[in-house]
Amino acid sequence: MRYDQHVLPNGLTIVGEYNEDAQSVAIGFFTRTGSRDETPELSGVSHFLEHMMFKGSERRSAEEVDLEFDAMGARYNAFTSEENTVYYGAVLPEFQERLIDLLADMLRPSLRQDDFDTEKKVILEEIAMYKDRPQFTVYILARETYHHGHPLGNSVLGSTESITALQRDQMMDYFRRRYAPNNMVVTLTGKYDWNAAVAQIEQTCGGWAQGDSSRTVTEPDALPLERMQPDPKRDRVYLCAVAPAPSAQDDARYAAEVLAEVLGGGEGSRLYWALVHPGIADSADMSYSEQDGAGAFFVSATCDPERTTEVIDLLRSTLATAQNDGMSDDEIARARRKLASALVLRAETPMGRLVTVGFDYVYRRRIEPLAETVDKLLAVATDDVDALLRPKPFDKLTLVGYGPLAEAS
Structure with missing residues (x-):
């Protein structure tokens, strides 16, 4: 390269x-x-x-x-x-x-x-x-x-x-x-x-004129909020929760990717075993979104209206258990390998690398070689994820529900 x-x-x-x-x-x-x-x-x-x-x-x-x-x-x-x-x-x-x-x-x-x-x-x-x-x-x-x-x-x-x-x-x-x-x-x-x-x-x-394109970069003031938006036309309840996470410029973003993978990266994740596998929810996942000067974890789930309270309680308890007790070395290792594999497979074509390379420079003014990114992901240790959880980000969880909430338990 x-x-x-x-x-x-x-x-x-x-x-x-x-x-x-x-x-x-x-x-x-x-x-x-x-x-x-x-x-x-x-x-x-x-x-x-x-x-x-x-x-x-x-x-x-x-x-x-x-x-x-x-x-x-x-x-x-x-x-x-x-x-x-x-x-x-x-x-x-x-x-x-x-x-x-x-x-x-x-x-x-x-x-x-x-x-x-x-x-x-x-x-x-x-x-x-x-x-x-x-x-x-x-x-x-x-x-x-x-x-x-x-x-x-x-x-x-x-x-x-x-x-x-x-x-x-x-x-x-x-x-x-x-x-x-x-x-x-x-x-x-x-x-x-x-x-x-x-x-x-x-x-x-070269002849394009410069412009005033400044941006004010501040972190949002994360608060533990809850909002329920009823819509009786729906037949399922849709939940989305948001919590603070590292920014695009923070080296802790690698640990944030691993944390989101352990908790909600599809089959095998904690939210999958707590909610989807036993049939309590239709779906449950978690992702990490890096942004300029800020970041966020997004958790989503869908369920039968009558199981809304149960799903919310299990969602909150799953996040709280991770926050209080941390992750196992085995969970971290599996998540690291899964993320690294997906990254390498996506990078096999120039199109697969384009957005990553572009955003590397937009956010951090440096292109990070693929091998370096993979090494940093594989180097994420349990202590790195624990350090991310130490400020208790899920205590500031914003939870929103949408659907036939009058039917919810």
């Missing part, structure tokens, strides 16, 4: 993980902006803007964008989160120049009024669609309740009201501030031509 980095005079950073043995190249434009960077009147603009990037530029129509991706045989997509918006594609190495040209062109969109009006309807339909997905609803309620006013609790989609009121000029102003080169990282993985990529990106993007 070889690691490359170059910064243009306007602040646009280009990084790469070169693999001579790869058969493809993956390229992504990582923009450090998401729902946490929005004000209430702009709620949902980051995700809406992601859609607009595919609507064409001064050089291409929306149809021509799609046709160009198809002509290269590209695997491509984009996503928006609370903190980042990423546009990416993977192609054979001979199409590197065309993919860079297309992605760079997309990131300077026309934002035409008629496209804005049309896509607004699509976004409103998407919001309505997700309202009919109870797992999504309870997750959004849990994020909002846990963060209680902190920008990390902002909705990525926004609301029907905020999107309806949003104007094209507001989006353009947000675009100019947040899609500035000093707020972006271009990432390449696989078999790429570094010198050609740098020269092309400098020619294509």
